[in-house]
Amino acid sequence: MNLPRRWLPNVWLIAFLWRQQLAVTGVAMVLAACFAVLWPGRLYWPVMEEAGLLVMLFVVVHSIALVMVQGRPSSGTFAYLYTRGFSRDRLWAHQMLASAAAVLTVALAFVLVTWTPARATYQDLVRLSPFYPGAAMLERGFLLRPLLVYTLMLPSLHYVWIRLAQPMRGGLAGFWLAAWLIAASVIALGNELFEGPTLAWHSWLTLASLAMAAGLLAIWGWRLHRQVEVTR
Amino acid sequence: MTEQAQPSGEKAVIETRGLCRDYGSRRALGPVDLAVPTGRVVALVGPNGAGKTTLLRLLMGLIEPTRGEARLLGHPARRLPAAASGLVAWLGDGHEPPRWAKLQTLMHLQREASSWFHPARATALLEQRGLHPSRRYGQLSKGQKRWALSALALASRPDVLIFDEPADGLDPAARRALYELVRDDVTDRGSTALIATHILTDIERVADMVIVMHHGLVRLHEDLETLREQVREVELPAEAPARDPGPGVELLARQRSAGSQILLVRSGNGALHDLPRRLGEDAHVRPVSLETLCLALTQPVTDNATDTEDAQEMLR
Numbered sequence: 141m142n143l144p145r146r147w148l149p150n151v152w153l154i155a156f157l158w159r160q161q162l163a164v165t166g167v168a169m170v171l172a173a174c175f176a177v178l179w180p181g182r183l184y185w186p187v188m189e190e191a192g193l194l195v196m197l198f199v200v201v202h203s204i205a206l207v208m209v210q211g212r213p214s215s216g217t218f219a220y221l222y223t224r225g226f227s228r229d230r231l232w233a234h235q236m237l238a239s240a241a242a243v244l245t246v247a248l249a250f251v252l253v254t255w256t257p258a259r260a261t262y263q264d265l266v267r268l269s270p271f272y273p274g275a276a277m278l279e280r281g282f283l284l285r286p287l288l289v290y291t292l293m294l295p296s297l298h299y300v301w302i303r304l305a306q307p308m309r310g311g312l313a314g315f316w317l318a319a320w321l322i323a324a325s326v327i328a329l330g331n332e333l334f335e336g337p338t339l340a341w342h343s344w345l346t347l348a349s350l351a352m353a354a355g356l357l358a359i360w361g362w363r364l365h366r367q368v369e370v371t372r
Numbered sequence: 373m374t375e376q377a378q379p380s381g382e383k384a385v386i387e388t389r390g391l392c393r394d395y396g397s398r399r400a401l402g403p404v405d406l407a408v409p410t411g412r413v414v415a416l417v418g419p420n421g422a423g424k425t426t427l428l429r430l431l432m433g434l435i436e437p438t439r440g441e442a443r444l445l446g447h448p449a450r451r452l453p454a455a456a457s458g459l460v461a462w463l464g465d466g467h468e469p470p471r472w473a474k475l476q477t478l479m480h481l482q483r484e485a486s487s488w489f490h491p492a493r494a495t496a497l498l499e500q501r502g503l504h505p506s507r508r509y510g511q512l513s514k515g516q517k518r519w520a521l522s523a524l525a526l527a528s529r530p531d532v533l534i535f536d537e538p539a540d541g542l543d544p545a546a547r548r549a550l551y552e553l554v555r556d557d558v559t560d561r562g563s564t565a566l567i568a569t570h571i572l573t574d575i576e577r578v579a580d581m582v583i584v585m586h587h588g589l590v591r592l593h594e595d596l597e598t599l600r601e602q603v604r605e606v607e608l609p610a611e612a613p614a615r616d617p618g619p620g621v622e623l624l625a626r627q628r629s630a631g632s633q634i635l636l637v638r639s640g641n642g643a644l645h646d647l648p649r650r651l652g653e654d655a656h657v658r659p660v661s662l663e664t665l666c667l668a669l670t671q672p673v674t675d676n677a678t679d680t681e682d683a684q685e686m687l688r
Contacts, residue, residue, distance in 0.1 A: 152480040160470065219467035223432060225458035225485035225528070367450070370434040372466055 162207040165242045169249040171270040176253040183279040196326040199289045207297040219372040232272030292354040299361030321353045382409040385564045390440035401426045401588040415575040416568040417666045418585035424568040458486040461525035463535040471510025488527040494527035514541035533565040551578045576662040606635040607656040618643045624669035628678040
């Protein structure tokens with residue numbers, strides 16, 4: 141089946157949007173790599189209460205930074221991109237893909253540091269931790285929770301940011317839902333709620349309500365994006 | 373035009389009906405009713421704050437009208453179908469790619485956005501001004517940036533070109549070359565160009581139609597050829613007595629400058645040929661320039677005789 145060209149992801153557009161976020165991605169990569177190298181314990185959930193929340197806080201701040209860099213309707217670049225002839229749907233989809241690519245870039249830096257001898261060598265050298273390299277298998281699932289939080293948050297934050305930037309009343313619509321979503325994601329996924337081989341019913345319920353809220357905000361964001369005013 | 377479609381007479385490709393835009397309690401534009409037929413170069417002129425950019429942004433669907441509607445290629449401007457959105461090229465003031473972007477990257481993006489984009493044409497246009505596609509946008513001078521973005525827009529072979537101050541920063545030769553490229557594009561492919569500018573001498577050479585805006589309203593929307601045939605500029609001494617220009621001559625506007633007064637008169641019935649005889653030897657009658665027309669329609673009169681009625685009285 142031949143899909144129309146305009147329905148397919150475009151590498152140039154993704155790369156362009158990804159490149160816009162390079163400064164944020166670079167800082168996040170350095171922070172993620174430093175955390176992996178310097179954290180003296182094993183990296184699995186629950187890490188430690190404070191560290192878990194710290195990781196989630198990092199995810200929140202990183203997501204906000206990504207969205208703010210990419211979706212500023214008053215910037216010249218935003219206006220340039222929105223007047224090239226791309227459809228609004230296509231731009232929105234590519235923004236999501238570029239955000240995902242930026243997150244995966246940071247995740248890659250973390251994975252490379254964790255799964256290569258870099259961390260073990262350093263920690264052995266400074267006698268920081270007795271666990272390496274033996275803990276590598278345990279740590280394989282560490283990134284799943286942060287990635288899940290990114291998935292919940294990025295479409296929601298895109299919606300909130302675009303909505304706030306629009307010159308229309310009711311800019312806070314959806315803001316409180318997004319704020320609840322972020323707080324609930326961080327608290328629920330950053331602590332021991334999802335510990336253990338099987339999840340309790342209330343964990344599933346929490347996860348389902350988070351996914352629903354994120355889905356709702358993503359749909360609102362997609363619809364709003366069709367009407368977004370380029371304010372420059 | 374797309375390659376399939378050919379120019380089709382007087383079909384309006386740009387249309388507005390009762391178009392208004394408010395910012396808070398301030399009306400920036402409207403109501404504006406326009407119909408621009410296909411295959412024209414249209415000059416959109418007027419003083420700063422006249423509403424030109426607001427009109428263009430509404431036409432591009434960048435902002436929502438407060439009232440009324442704007443249509444491009446027969447579709448509401450805010451809801452252009454995906455297939456039509458690549459048929460409109462826009463060059464906006466301050467709408468610029470990031471500094472790090474290479475011209476080549478911008479070409480790739482444009483190719484993706486517009487099915488008719490012609491990379492070889494874009495490269496040729498860039499190289500006309502010594503720009504290589506490997507250059508970064510941030511390395512270019514202001515005029516080069518303008519040229520580069522214009523080249524990309526023209527190489528997209530759009531049905532509609534909407535340019536806001538395309539000549540800003542361009543040297544006179546580049547300005548002339550750019551307008552000639554636009555003229556050729558419109559003539560060869562039957563596209564339509566709407567160009568907002570303050571540099572009237574250049575656009576006058578290539579435009580078919582003019583829209584004069586003032587205080588958010590359209591003061592004049594006509595073919596330039598008609599204006600050239602029907603409108604004359606009359607220069608009289610400052611203290612010249614009232615004279616009769618003849619029947620069927622309408623006074624459009626009046627301006628005073630040091631030592632003289634300029635009247636713009638219009639007639640559709642050939643009465644203009646008789647003007648020099650009727651107005652006397654000290655009246656200099658000449659074809660009107662776009663700049664004079666624009667100034668006369670938008671600038672306040674500078675002395676006590678401030679309104680058209682007063683000027684009409686003087687002519688009588």
